[in-house]
Amino acid sequence: MIKVDNLWLTYHSGKERVPAARGVTLDVKQGQFVTLLGPSGCGKTTTLRCIAGLEQPDEGAITIGDELVFSAASGAWVPPFRRNIGMVFQSYAIWPHMSVFDNVAFPLLHLKPRPKKAQIQERVLRVLDLVQLGNYANRPAPHLSGGQQQRLALARALVAEPRVLLLDEPLSNLDAKLRDEMRIEIRDLAKRLNVTTLLVTHEQIEALTMSDVVAVMKDGLIVQAGTPTEIYSRPKDLYVAQFVGRTNLIQARRTSLESADKIRVSVETDLGAVICTASASYDIRLPTTVAIRPEDIEMLDSGEDGSSDNVFEGRVEKVVFLGESVDCFFQVQNIPLVLKVHPARAPASGVNIRVRFPVARCLAMPV
């Protein structure tokens, strides 16, 4: 539904050149919910604005549906107001001089042919009901709470039934509890209406809970795109592993291939040999790091068999209670590591424990 091909855009601020998009390539299927995830300044908003037509890229091509809306090569350009999109801005951009109703009716007034008055009325009220603002139609728009303004922005973006919905950090101005609710609500709404959605965020929790596909960005490029599970459990490289979730890192001294299919590798570390799974970017010639998530490290009971691969002995330094789980900080051969266990199994600090790194969850990747 949205195809972005090798998008380049450089901003000129004063004499400085800021390359904000450096070859972004992205493919969003009809009805999919896709998230652009990345740290501040990595070019997420820039990419979204290019798709909306609010910025004109220097290079590349953008297709929405089967319409080529921008192409540097052919000079194609469709202005934003003809792209048939809906967009929610980070500041919501609610027009303060209009009522709630007028805000939502605005896109309908610009449809060609313009719908009849009764039809506009009906469609506006329907979408306001959808976002639970049915009772607020006649309020001046500035007299809404933050959460209500956010729903209003959503209603305005959806009312003309656009081909795609673009959301720029729609939850960042809400408080924590409301954010939890709206995450689910927005995803449900998008799915119910079957609208192709592209969301920009720097919160991993939003990306993981809302999306069909997460695209992780870095310095104007998409480094990895995949389902939330893929991104979380099989990060392509160290950057993704560290940006999405927490991870233990162990420096490697030497690596060798363990299996012919190049998937299992044996990594020489300060802990001893660790058998790992190679990540997508693994290269035997490059310096390597082993990454394993805290919740993936298994703590063995005293009677359990410790003869399998990747079993190490360590000493508990500190135990931090988090409510639903416990973070257990421990050291193996002076290397600090952390694992996560159910509070009922929490060890006391100072005791020795045995842990196992399951091979499938131990990733070898370039530094």
Add this chain to the structure above:
Amino acid sequence: MFATVVVVSVVILAHLGIVFWLSVTDGSPGISSLTYTWNNFLEVFGDRRTFSVLLNTFGFAALSLVVAIAFGIPAAWLVERTDFPGKTILFTLMTIGLLIPGFAAAMGWLFLLHPRIGLANIWLMKWFGLHEAPLNIMTIAGMGWVQGLNLAPLAFIMTAAVFRSMDPSLEEAAHTSRADFWSTMRRVTLPLAWPGILAASIYIFTIGFAAFDVPAIIGWGSRIFTFSTYLYLLASPQDSLPRYGLVAALSTVIVALAALLSWWYGAMQQRARQYAVVTGKAYRPRILKLKKALIPAWGFIGLYFVLSKLLPISLLAWSSLLPFFQIPSARAFSVMSIAHYVALPWDLVLTGATNTAVLMFLTPTATLIVSLAFSWVVLRSRVPGRQAFDLIAFLPHAVPNIVFGVGALLITLFVLQKAIPIYGTIWLLLAVFTIARLSYGTRMTNSALIQIHSELEESAQISGASNWEVFGRVLLPLLTPTLLYAWLWIALLTLRELTLAVFLSTGNNITLPVVIWGLWLGGGLGQASALAMVMLAFMIPAIVVYWIFARRMGLIAT
């Protein structure tokens, strides 16, 4: 400090008080048998001339508003919302444009469009074989046109601020909601900018309403009066005794009108603030690429500067070099000389220049000291009722300056007369100039003081510094840049001030602009032009200093 504030407040209120008081008394004040009557008002409203003057004034102010906005708003939009490359230049020229004396531009335009001697008229008549001058500047329309050109920089600066404070994502949201450029302009941009534009319009209208320079220079000769020139006529008639009661009554009417306008202005300002960006998050202005529209944009800006500055000043220079005004010709060039410059009444000019120089130095100094005292009392002291002082400091902004001129005249003539013989000295001018600039001064010192967190002072106090030490060591150094900037601005405004000076000048305290006005009134057009040119030349170094300073403070660069 508190004493200063109280004294100045009393003086300000006394100015208005005496105007009100005299408006409801009969006979000449000073006589012991004063009676209270409505006669002055009855006479003012009974006179047909009052209505024609008010009508003139409304027409004049409205027209100057239209002209100011027609040039100011598009220029502001170009600067704030497009990739127009000459932004810094435009800002600089507009700011400086505010400093060019209104009377200089008015004189230039008179030479261009005078029905008999106006260059453009003579040429048009020759080319098209007309028997009558097609354009006449000596009309309300002509005066409004010139005043509008003079006020356009103000419209520009005020609306630029409106466009700047508007969240561009509001316009972008319209684009992504299917609205094209014009629809967005009509339904989003302009409605959002509207309260701000309206507030600026009210402000400009108020200034036009009370303007003196342009109607005096252009309208006096043909007896076309607006409110301020009419007041001047009543206060210093050539053939009868001044009618101070009438002057006071007319002033009172104007104060009421001004109060209404400034209430409206306040209400609009508040609306405008509601629409302005409230999120602290920095946003990037949406910049429209002009592309091919760049040439018309430059043309538009160029046209404005030619009309408002280049043309009138060139004509002024031309007129100053000729024995009598004539169209350019071989003969005209052959008789060009600096005779007018040589023949200037140099004694008078020197007196005026000295007085102006002294006032240029003392007015900003006094204004800022008093402003600082006001700001301190309002913002930092715990005196009960201190907000009232803020209101009083706002009065000179709300009430047309000329009313303060009238008030000062009446006070010095009828109240102080014997006790403090201040009439006819530059101290009177200093006092009134200071009051007139107090609103601007306190606005600057208020905003500077607000930015300095009071914890900075408190920590100095806790470290054992006395009040004065805190002021001298902590506050003053932090305030210095703002104070210097405001000092320069007020000094430049003092240099060009004609309205107040004309009411209060006699032989000894005459200022340079008043000398020019006197020459003009006496028919010495060439000499008046020459002196105006001299004055403009003297402004150049001051403006350069101001400009360098404003640049450094980031007040001009955009």
